[in-house]
Amino acid sequence: MDPFKKHTGIVTLLDLPNVDTDQIIPKQFLKRIERTGFGQFLFYDWRFLDGKKPNPEFEMNAERYRGASILVTRANFGCGSSREHAPWALLDYGFRCIIAPSFADIFYNNCFKNGILPVKLSESQVETIFQRVRMTPGYQMTVDLEKKIVGSDNDVAFGFEVDDFRRHCLLGGLDDIGLTLQYEGAIRAYETQHPEATPFPARP
Amino acid sequence: MRPKTMFEKIWEAHVVHEEASQPSLIYIDRHLVHEVTSPQAFEGLRLSGRRARRPDLTFATMDHNVPTTDRSLPIQDAISAQQMETLVRNCKEFGITLFDLRSPDQGIVHVIGPELGLTLPGLTLVCGDSHTSTHGACGTLAFGIGTSEVEHVLTTQCLLQDKPKTFLIEVNGRRPFGVEAKDIILSIIGRIGTDGGTGSVIEYAGETIRQLSMEERMTVCNMSIEGGARAGMIAPDEKTFDYLKGRRYVPADFDAAVERWKQLPTDLGARFDRVLRIDAASLAPQVTWGTNPGQVVPINARVPDPSDFSDPNARKSAERALDYMGLRAGTAMTDIPLDRVFIGSCTNARIEDLRRVARFVKGRRVAPNVYAMVVPGSQRVKKQAEEEGLDRILTAAGFDWRESGCSMCLGMNPDILKPGERCASTSNRNFEGRQGKGGRTHLVSPIMAAAAAVEGRFVDVRQYKLKD
Numbered sequence: 199m200d201p202f203k204k205h206t207g208i209v210t211l212l213d214l215p216n217v218d219t220d221q222i223i224p225k226q227f228l229k230r231i232e233r234t235g236f237g238q239f240l241f242y243d244w245r246f247l248d249g250k251k252p253n254p255e256f257e258m259n260a261e262r263y264r265g266a267s268i269l270v271t272r273a274n275f276g277c278g279s280s281r282e283h284a285p286w287a288l289l290d291y292g293f294r295c296i297i298a299p300s301f302a303d304i305f306y307n308n309c310f311k312n313g314i315l316p317v318k319l320s321e322s323q324v325e326t327i328f329q330r331v332r333m334t335p336g337y338q339m340t341v342d343l344e345k346k347i348v349g350s351d352n353d354v355a356f357g358f359e360v361d362d363f364r365r366h367c368l369l370g371g372l373d374d375i376g377l378t379l380q381y382e383g384a385i386r387a388y389e390t391q392h393p394e395a396t397p398f399p400a401r402p
Numbered sequence: 403m404r405p406k407t408m409f410e411k412i413w414e415a416h417v418v419h420e421e422a423s424q425p426s427l428i429y430i431d432r433h434l435v436h437e438v439t440s441p442q443a444f445e446g447l448r449l450s451g452r453r454a455r456r457p458d459l460t461f462a463t464m465d466h467n468v469p470t471t472d473r474s475l476p477i478q479d480a481i482s483a484q485q486m487e488t489l490v491r492n493c494k495e496f497g498i499t500l501f502d503l504r505s506p507d508q509g510i511v512h513v514i515g516p517e518l519g520l521t522l523p524g525l526t527l528v529c530g531d532s533h534t535s536t537h538g539a540c541g542t543l544a545f546g547i548g549t550s551e552v553e554h555v556l557t558t559q560c561l562l563q564d565k566p567k568t569f570l571i572e573v574n575g576r577r578p579f580g581v582e583a584k585d586i587i588l589s590i591i592g593r594i595g596t597d598g599g600t601g602s603v604i605e606y607a608g609e610t611i612r613q614l615s616m617e618e619r620m621t622v623c624n625m626s627i628e629g630g631a632r633a634g635m636i637a638p639d640e641k642t643f644d645y646l647k648g649r650r651y652v653p654a655d656f657d658a659a660v661e662r663w664k665q666l667p668t669d670l671g672a673r674f675d676r677v678l679r680i681d682a683a684s685l686a687p688q689v690t691w692g693t694n695p696g697q698v699v700p701i702n703a704r705v706p707d708p709s710d711f712s713d714p715n716a717r718k719s720a721e722r723a724l725d726y727m728g729l730r731a732g733t734a735m736t737d738i739p740l741d742r743v744f745i746g747s748c749t750n751a752r753i754e755d756l757r758r759v760a761r762f763v764k765g766r767r768v769a770p771n772v773y774a775m776v777v778p779g780s781q782r783v784k785k786q787a788e789e790e791g792l793d794r795i796l797t798a799a800g801f802d803w804r805e806s807g808c809s810m811c812l813g814m815n816p817d818i819l820k821p822g823e824r825c826a827s828t829s830n831r832n833f834e835g836r837q838g839k840g841g842r843t844h845l846v847s848p849i850m851a852a853a854a855a856v857e858g859r860f861v862d863v864r865q866y867k868l869k870d
């Protein structure tokens with residue numbers, strides 16, 4: 199996983215609450231057995247008409263957002279299915295940071311495992327960003343995980359909260375599995391005492 | 403000793419390691435795996451040269467992608483077939499028990515867990531699938547995880563988790579005729595919203611919940627995630643023990659296990675972070691009108707007017723939903739005609755669901771404008787239904803009787819809606835395109851779906867009590 203320290207990029211908008219992971223990556227694309235290549239299918243049913251032509255009514259498709267790497271959206275982003283294909287698709291498309299008033303739990307968690315930083319700001323802060331972005335084509339922001347600040351030069355700057363442990367892992371690009379394996383002794387000790395961890399009765 | 407909630411008891415019994423300001427390392431007792439969210443996890447294991455730590459605690463099936471037509475025919479979709487073959491290969495390589503398409507135990511992962519006695523009170527259970535909350539009906543702490551976490555559990559049999567908050571939902575009072583478990587959970591989601599449970603584990607309690615059968619409890623817990631919760635649970639009781647007794651993977655010394663399980667229910671006086679009380683007597687059969695499960699009304703209501711919502715986001719969502727659903731504000735729910743009816747999914751495709759549907763449609767016919775299908779939750783459910791003759795009642799009434807799998811709950815296999823088709827579905831998600839691009843899904847209980855199939859439109863099932 200790539201570490202995330204500080205990132206500057208063009209901001210794009212998705213002006214809808216409760217965007218579910220079925221929309222982020224529709225099920226017909228879940229059949230791949232790799233982690234990569236999902237970006238082309240991101241928001242597929244919204245982004246494309248007839249699966250080919252870019253939908254001109256989908257805000258993200260506008261030329262001014264080309265190359266965007268920060269997505270700003272509304273509350274409860276990423277609800278629904280636990281599919282990690284959703285953050286894979288966002289990352290593969292080029293997003294490193296998603297800003298919203300709130301996120302669904304599993305999605306929020308999945309982002310950190312893939313080097314994407316989900317930033318929670320208040321409804322009014324998100325609204326301010328929406329307005330700035332719409333006013334200024336090519337609007338860029340900088341997300342600084344070390345300082346826990348997201349802002350734009352001489353414009354807005356918002357502090358945000360993030361769990362220390364998750365921040366630490368993302369800053370270092372650390373992999374959870376490696377961390378957990380350090381506790382092998384504790385896991386083994388637990389298994390010897392825990393009744394449910396003993397093998398099943400003889401199977402028929 | 404301080405009184406504890408059931409969740410706290412299970413959580414504390416599973417902490418392997420804890421440190422201030424870090425997520426806890428908790429032990430996972432059962433890990434269920436399916437074909438869609440696992441290939442990348444196994445690949446990760448392979449790339450790092452690791453093995454599965456506890457293949458004996460890991461069980462796999464194929465459900466999301468599987469065809470629900472004749473199993474003796476080859477699978478048409480080459481990519482689906484590849485995903486299933488990949489699972490077969492991975493299970494073999496890592497020594498994991500797999501219930502494949504030929505197995506009499508195959509089925510939707512959340513249906514077969516309890517069926518096989520893999521889901522037990524007091525255990526932690528995870529699966530790379532959000533509806534893992536279903537298993538909480540047995541007093542299990544069960545939640546969905548992402549693929550990276552699937553790899554984490556395969557490798558370490560543990561997960562790093564922040565301790566969730568607790569949320570008590572107490573339902574008391576007599577459930578009126580026609581109000582099913584599905585209606586209880588849909589009205590809860592309508593009340594708390596699709597993010598009302600975010601960060602929490604819900605415990606459902608109260609006399610109405612106690613009176614639900616095990617399968618009805620599974621329906622309730624299943625949709626906890628639709629209210630944003632990590633998990634939903636119900637305290638184990640005699641019904642739970644009776645349900646589990648004799649199942650394949652239950653502990654050999656079952657009586658001793660029951661004694662342990664009896665210690666699990668929440669202590670009197672234990673504190674929850676949030677409490678919601680609901681009067682079952684006030685509930686009516688529910689139908690969703692929008693594109694998330696919280697956009698729901700009683701059957702005798704009308705499609706809401708977006709301008710009735712004071713919250714601007716809710717208003718915008720409602721406008722968009724009505725547009726997608728092709729509905730006009732003010733239309734009576736009972737005036738909405740249907741093209742399709744789907745009875746299936748991990749919410750409502752167990753034997754009791756099929757029995758209720760069969761009892762209702764016996765001697766009736768599916769309306770000529772409707773194509774209706776029944777997809778049993780598992781091969782066991784299918785076999786049991788056939789032994790009871792339910793399949794013959796259903797097919798005589800004009801239903802299509804299929805093989806088990808997720809099917810049109812998410813339409814990864816060929817069972818999908820065409821654009822614009824409107825479906826009464828017993829599944830759990832009515833998201834845009836969930837059952838097929840442009841498809842319009844209304845979530846209902848099995849009995850509401852059966853009645854809708856017969857009438858060709860939504861009907862208030864309570865009216866049949868007067869007629870019959």
Ligand code: SF4
Nearest residue numbers: 533747748808811812
């Ligand atoms: S039946 Fe539907 S909700 Fe349940 S596991 Fe399958 S796809 Fe998911």
